[in-house]
Amino acid sequence: MTDAEKLLWSKLRNKQILGLQFYRQKPLLNFIVDFYCSSVNLVIECDGSQHYTNEGLEADRVRDEALAQLGLRVLRFDNGQVLREIDGVVQVVYQFIQQESPLY
Known part of the structure; x- marks a missing residue:
């Protein structure tokens, strides 16, 4: 994983966002998503x-x-954005989930 992926993973793992389980390096179709x-x-x-x-x-x-x-x-973040503004990135993820998935 890149430094940005490691940092974001530290915020996603262990159900830290709304109790949701995230997986890393997940194969979907013929892709591997972060x-x-x-x-x-x-x-x-x-x-x-x-x-x-x-x-x-x-x-x-x-x-x-x-x-x-x-x-x-799909939400995309620039590596630099993740490294410099991790709290803002996490907030965007949190808000996106709440807007797009009313159950959370």
């Missing part, structure tokens, strides 16, 4: 610089579309 919560159909990705090239952006678009066809929603 973090996955089946209870709310959520994928979280930590993106390094390779994701911001034309090829990376297109690959992510195709991947996100395939995951969306499974009913999954």
Whole structure:
């Protein structure tokens, strides 16, 4: 895992967000997603610089579309954002879950 993934995992593991179980490095279709919560159909990705090239952006678009066809929603965060603003990233995840999954 990258430093950003390690930091975000430290906030997601052990059901720290709304009591939800997250998994890391979860295979879905022919992809391996960084973090996955089946209870709310959520994928979280930590993106390094390779994701911001034309090829990376297109690959992510195709991947996100395939995951969306499974009913999954994808949140993406830049590695630098995770490392500098972890509390804000966690807040975005928390708010997203509450807005998109009223049971939580």
